[in-house]
Structures are given as C-alpha cells and as structure tokens.
Amino acid sequence: MEFIEKLQGLSLKIEQIGANLATEEATKNALIMPFLHTVLGYDIFDPNEVIPEFTADTATKKNEKVDYALVKNDEIQILIECKKFGENLTPKHAGQLFRYFSVTNARIAILTNGARYEFFTDLDAPNIMDEKPFLMLDLEDIDEYVIPEIRKLTKSAFDVDSIVDAAGELKYLYQIKKELKKQFDDPDEDFVRLFASRVYDGMLTPKVKSLFTEMTIKALKQFLNESINDRLKSAIGSDVQIKNEKLIETEEEACCEKVSKIVTTEEEIEGFNVVKAIVRQKISADKVAHRDTQSYFGILFENNNRKPICRLHFNGKQKYIGLFNAEKKETRHPIDTIDDIFKYDNELLSIAGSYDQPESID
Numbered sequence: 001m002e003f004i005e006k007l008q009g010l011s012l013k014i015e016q017i018g019a020n021l022a023t024e025e026a027t028k029n030a031l032i033m034p035f036l037h038t039v040l041g042y043d044i045f046d047p048n049e050v051i052p053e054f055t056a057d058t059a060t061k062k063n064e065k066v067d068y069a070l071v072k073n074d075e076i077q078i079l080i081e082c083k084k085f086g087e088n089l090t091p092k093h094a095g096q097l098f099r100y101f102s103v104t105n106a107r108i109a110i111l112t113n114g115a116r117y118e119f120f121t122d123l124d125a126p127n128i129m130d131e132k133p134f135l136m137l138d139l140e141d142i143d144e145y146v147i148p149e150i151r152k153l154t155k156s157a158f159d160v161d162s163i164v165d166a167a168g169e170l171k172y173l174y175q176i177k178k179e180l181k182k183q184f185d186d187p188d189e190d191f192v193r194l195f196a197s198r199v200y201d202g203m204l205t206p207k208v209k210s211l212f213t214e215m216t217i218k219a220l221k222q223f224l225n226e227s228i229n230d231r232l233k234s235a236i237g238s239d240v241q242i243k244n245e246k247l248i249e250t251e252e253e254a255c256c257e258k259v260s261k262i263v264t265t266e267e268e269i270e271g272f273n274v275v276k277a278i279v280r281q282k283i284s285a286d287k288v289a290h291r292d293t294q295s296y297f298g299i300l301f302e303n304n305n306r307k308p309i310c311r312l313h314f315n316g317k318q319k320y321i322g323l324f325n326a327e328k329k330e331t332r333h334p335i336d337t338i339d340d341i342f343k344y345d346n347e348l349l350s351i352a353g354s355y356d357q358p359e360s361i362d
Contacts, residue, residue, distance in 0.1 A: 003151055004142075006038050011139045014085075014115050019318040019334075021085035021114065028067070031114030032082055041155040042070055049155075054079070056103050066096045069106070072158055076104045083113045086320070086332060091131055094120070101129035107160045108153065115139050119153070121167045132175060134167040140316070184224075185293040186305050187216050195219075210303050267338065268297040271312045271321075274341045275299050279309060279352035287356075296322065301355040309352050310344075323347050326354075 014031065021027050037044045044050045054069035054076075070078040081097045083089065089111050097109040097120065109120040109129055118133035135149055149170060152163050183191045189209065196204060196212040204212075268290075276288045276299075289303035297314060301307035311322035313332060320332040321341055335341065341348075 003039075004147055007137075007139065007142055007147070007150075010035060010039065011142060014139055015317055018085055018115070018316070024082055024084040027085040027114040028082055031085065032068075032080075032112060035112075035114075035117070036068065036070070036080075039150070040070070040153060051076075054100075056100050064096060064099070066100050069104075070155075072155060076106045077158065077160065078108045078110060078153070079104065079106045080110045080112065083111075085114045086318070086334065087113050088330065088332065089113055089116060089118055094129070098129050102127050107164055121164050123164075123167055134170045136178075184220050185295065186291065186298065187213060187220075189306060192216050206302070206304075213303070213305070262292050262294055264292045264297070265314065267314050267319075268292065268312055270338050271297070271314070271341060272299055274338055275310060275348060278342065278345045278348050282349050282353040283356045288352075301352060307355045309355075310348060324351055 010031065013034070017030055021030055033044050036042050036050060042049045049071050051069040051071060052067065053065045054067075055065050066079050067082040068080040069076045070080070079097055079100055081094060083093055087093075094109070094111050097111060100106070101109055101120075101122070107121055111118045111120070111133075115138065117137040117139075119135040119137075120129050120133050122128055122130060123134065124130050135146060137143075137146055137150055149166070151157060152159065152166070182188075192209060192213050193204065195216055196208070200208070200212070202208065272288075272290045276285055279288060283301070287302050288309065289300050291298045291300060291303065291305065295313075295315070297312040298305070299309045299311070301309055306328075308324055308328065308330075310324070311330065313320040313322060319335050321335055321344060322330040322332045323344060324330055333344065335343075
C-alpha cells in the first residue's frame with residue numbers, strides 16, 4: 001500500500017467512526033494506535049518498540065505518565081501525548097511532553113487528538129521542547145506537502161539528525177502558512193488596517209473598517225484567482241488569444257468559487273437564525289452578523305471578527321457549536337440537531353451581552 005493511501009485510509013475511518021469516539025481511550029484504540037502501526041510502522045504489541053503509559057520521573061513530578069514512547073535502537077526516540085477526538089490541542093495539553101523531553105533522549109514529541117498531529121522538537125533551546133510545532137498533520141484535511149516529512153518519521157526511515165535539520169525551515173513555513181490561511185479566511189483588524197492605510201486617506205471608522213474587511217477578503221480571492229489564471233495561460237502558451245471576454249469572466253468566477261471552497265448551507269443559515277433569536281434578548285438583532293469560512297461558519301457581534309459570538313462547525317459528519325470564554329478561547333461542543341443550540345442559550349447570552357458596551361474609536 002502506498003504511503004498516501006495509508007493516510008487516506010485513516011482519514012476515511014475518521015469520517016466513519018469519529019462521532020462515536022467519546023473518550024481518550026476510544027480515540028487511542030481506534031485512531032492513534034493504527035497511526036503508530038500502519039503509518040509510522042511500529043509494532044504496537046511489542047513493548048520494545050511501543051511503551052504505553054511511559055513513566056520517567058522528573059525533578060518536579062513523580063510517577064507521571066506520557067501516553068506512548070516509541071523506541072528505536074534501544075533508545076526513546078518519540079514521546080506521544082494523546083487527547084480525545086474533537087478536543088482542541090493547546091500548549092497546556094503538552095505539559096507532560098515538556099517535562100519528559102528534558103529527561104529522555106527523545107528529540108521528537110507528538111501531541112494528537114487522533115485526527116490532528118502536532119510534531120515538536122528542540123530548535124529554540126537544546127533539550128527543551130519548543131512551544132510551537134515544526135510540523136502539523138490534519139488527517140481530515142491532508143496537506144500533500146507534509147506527506148514527505150511524515151514519511152521521514154516512520155520507523156524504517158527515521159533519522160533524527162535529518163529530521164531536526166529540516167525542522168527549522170518547516171517550523172516557520174508551517175507558522176507562516178497557518179497565518180496566511182487565517183488572514184485569507186478571516187482577516188483580523190491589523191491586517192485590514194495595513195492595506196486600508198495604503199489606499200485610504202480618511203479616518204477608519206467602524207463602518208469603514210467593516211467595508212474594508214469585506215473588500216480585503218474579495219481582493220485576496222481575486223488575487224489568488226488571477227495568479228492561477230496567469231499560470232494556466234502560461235502553461236497553455238503565451239500566444240493563445242482569448243476572444244470571448246464574457247467567457248473569461250465566467251471562467252474566472254468559477255475558478256474563484258472552486259478555490260474558496262466556501263459553501264453556505266441551509267443548516268448554517270438555520271443555525272444562525274437560532275443564535276440570533278437567542279441573543280436578541282441581550283442585543284439588537286441587527287448587530288448579529290455571520291461570516292462563512294472554509295473551516296467554520298462564524299457568528300459575530302457587529303460583523304467584527306474580534307467579537308465572536310460562536311462558531312458553527314457543520315462541515316463534518318458530527319456537528320459542533322464553538323463557544324468562547326472571556327479570553328476568546330473556543331471550546332467545541334457536539335450537537336445532533338439545530339435545536340440543540342438552545343441548550344447553550346446562557347453561554348450565548350453571556351458572550352453577546354459582554355460586547356454590547358460603549359467602544360472607543362481610534
């Protein structure tokens with residue numbers, strides 16, 4: 001079986017059983033152990049290769065365990081910390097990895113929820129695990145560019161020096177691509193201000209900011225679309241003459257639509273109307289806006305992406321509503337029907353009410 005087919009097989013499995021993985025143990029058995037065996041090539045039944053519940057005392061912690069340690073050449077090479085499927089991965093979850101990294105020979109650490117795998121090493125300081133990953137694999141949305149790097153982590157190809165040497169560039173490439181995708185899908189205020197200040201001499205009032213946010217999103221999509229068209233034209237031949245201008249416009253619109261991959265569904269609109277009906281007890285309904293992205297359907301206060309009310313994750317088999325705390329950290333909660341949104345009316349009213357305060361304008 002080709003390496004990519006192994007990854008795609010696990011991706012398909014997530015679609016089939018993801019909704020039934022309610023615990024960390026179920027996630028380990030159904031997704032993580034198959035990844036260690038099928039993808040990385042370790043014998044999960046051989047304690048000389050895979051050590052579950054690995055214990056290594058540190059100066060501050062005794063008898064604390066990390067979920068798995070992978071062994072090659074009689075040395076610990078990779079440490080793995082697991083969370084349940086659907087749980088967001090945060091630096092807080094990597095606590096055991098940070099501590100164990102300094103008391104073992106491991107140079108690679110993995111934090112995973114069975115679908116998303118984040119890979120860490122010690123680029124910033126020797127023998128101290130970095131806070132940010134150098135590589136990320138999302139089995140629900142596989143990036144073809146990470147496949148060769150994942151292959152380097154397999155048991156048969158594992159070369160820690162080669163991996164660490166490449167990790168420096170990979171780390172920053174990953175972070176830059178992550179930030180670009182974030183800005184492409186949902187540009188923040190600083191990003192919008194950067195372009196608005198270059199082309200607009202007036203004062204950036206809330207109304208102007210909202211206008212430039214929409215124009216920035218549109219400009220990014222058109223720029224990408226035009227870049228793709230230029231490359232296509234170059235590949236076909238520079239002497240090709242296109243006479244039908246209307247046909248050009250139609251093809252560009254179709255290409256842009258394909259690139260954006262954003263389709264607002266009836267369920268998302270229905271969910272938006274439910275949320276608006278709930279929060280209008282605290283705020284005016286005309287202050288509730290929505291903004292669809294490729295990965296989620298955002299519901300915002302005054303169309304301000306810095307003031308999220310909630311997010312609807314309806315693209316997968318399992319639906320989720322993402323709720324925010326005071327620090328704007330999102331927690332996803334599974335829901336089965338649109339009506340289940342009403343179960344979170346108190347949380348929605350709380351976050352919506354917190355935004356309805358006078359705001360100073362720069």
